[in-house]
Amino acid sequence: MRLRSLTLLAAAAVFGIAAVSAYAGEPLRIGYQKSSTLATLLKSQGTLEKALAPQGVTVSWHEFASGLPMLEALNLGNVDVSADVADTVPLFAQAAGAQLAYFAQESASPDAQAVVVHEDSAIQRLADLKGKKIAVTKAAGSHYLLLAALKKGGLTIDDVSPAYLTPADGRAAFENGKVDAWVTWEPFLTSVQQQLPVRTLDEARGLAQYKRYYLTSTQYANSHGDVLKVVFNELQKVGRWAKANPADAAKVLGPLWGNLPPATVEAANAHRTYDVQPVTLDQLGEQQAIADAFVSAKLLPKPVDAKAVATWQP
Template sequence: MPPMTSPVRRRQILGIVAATGISVCLAPLVRASETKTLRIGYQKSSTLITLLKTWGTLEKRLTPVGITVSWHEFTSGLPLLEALNVGSVDVSADVADTVPVFALAAGARLTYLAQEAPSPTAQALVVQAGSPIRSVADLKGKRVAVTKAAGSHYLLIALLEQSGLKFKDIEPAYLSPADGRAAFERGAVDAWVTWDPFLAGVQRQSQVRIVSDGRNIADYQRYYLVSTPYAQANPQVLNIIFDELKKAGVWVKRNPKEAAGLLAPVWGLDAATVELANSRRSCDVRTVTAAALAEQQKIADTFFGEGLVPKKVNTTEIIIWKPAL
């Protein structure tokens, strides 16, 4: 166990940190030695983490070794990773493959814990059933709702490029999933790009048509991340989280109806909607390899080219967690 930091020494450290502008990197490390609480951030779309929370799985494994678990819900991935970066949470449930790119470009110190295998049909561009928009090319000059930094953001850019359009050819409306759906259903936007379970929800509850999903254009791999100081200090906790995520992923695919029944009341959705959403997610949790980050680099380059991130991101510099043998 590292030695305790005295109040005077701690003030000295924080003074240096403030003067040098590296509080994002050091503040979580100071706090990590003072707490035995694992703080997990998640979203409504965090299928596997939601199951672990509902079952109390992590509490059962961590409480005996003196670690409690606290849960913190976020409306989307970018604020979740911002919280991870500044030390408000220790571990992030799955976020779309685009979200870490924004965080890394902003200087976040993150470690990649795991990824889910591709789920390209779990996000899509939708329009009202009676819309004159029949193809992506018809979006020129149209107002499109999208959540900034979400996987749907990259999907929209990629679809436009494939159709010979640029992002500036449309009018983006950066909205949260809830606000995006509201704007879409009242006709304030012409199209909406979103992901499951929001996609499944609007499909089942409104008259909509999918113009295109991510097949052959955006793999949509979701990533689990950890603050680097926490990852360095707590490797055994990460082994447990990874192990339980893999088990949960296998269980969802083997028990789709039971999984939907458990998640439906938690998400405030009907079971059929949840089952549709889960059917399009791979839920196949695996370790991250350098080779698997090729699309991360492509996303990073695309966002930089569009002026959406302030600097280039080099995925060869990403810190990857490896499970203990």
């Protein structure tokens, strides 16, 4: 692909004909979640399609319930890039043999996760979670927060009964009293805090940084750098726009997030940085700590070297 594209461009220069994009006619398939705020805004605004049009690249959007199945689709070649996933998710994908490349990250947003219980619950401290049923999404950032919170309370994952549920199912189980606690992230966190009588048992600050990463395959990173550069630039732009225009962003996102009130969306977004930056291997220290915690809890099948990945630089 790369050699062919250089040949076409050279011929165009010599004969004075219009340059042919190396990617003309290729689709860019993007996986995203409801909590993928910047991807959702890009999809709504159509700005990425416009930015990629000069290269002849079209865009298709594919929604997933959570990050782990999205990276499974990436590994299988069913999507080309994944919008943001929590820091835990790439580690599970690595353990499954995925060849990943990090191409962007949102800087840490620890206030965007928490452990919540019902307001009238007898659970007053983390140690009281012993023997309780806790809703959490497998491999999500909230999964690591659960491990860290249990450790802080002198417990391990073996001391509780985790219920591995999607965010929607976790909310339903919590609301119906089928679980004693729920570990979740934004916008689900602010939504339940504002709509139900709940207490925040513990927050992620001091326990988990909660970074979110954007990924692709190593093959795609090596062959489609120009496309990734456009995606990276548009993510940075829409991230700055979302922070500078919180009310406007809330009006767009509210209907897409289950008709959440604008005030709820604004409050949720205030807990996320939306600061998009490149990724370097020396920034993956907490990734290794997360991987080691999951191996220790026997939730990862084997040790993972968090730095055994590629990073694409803009």
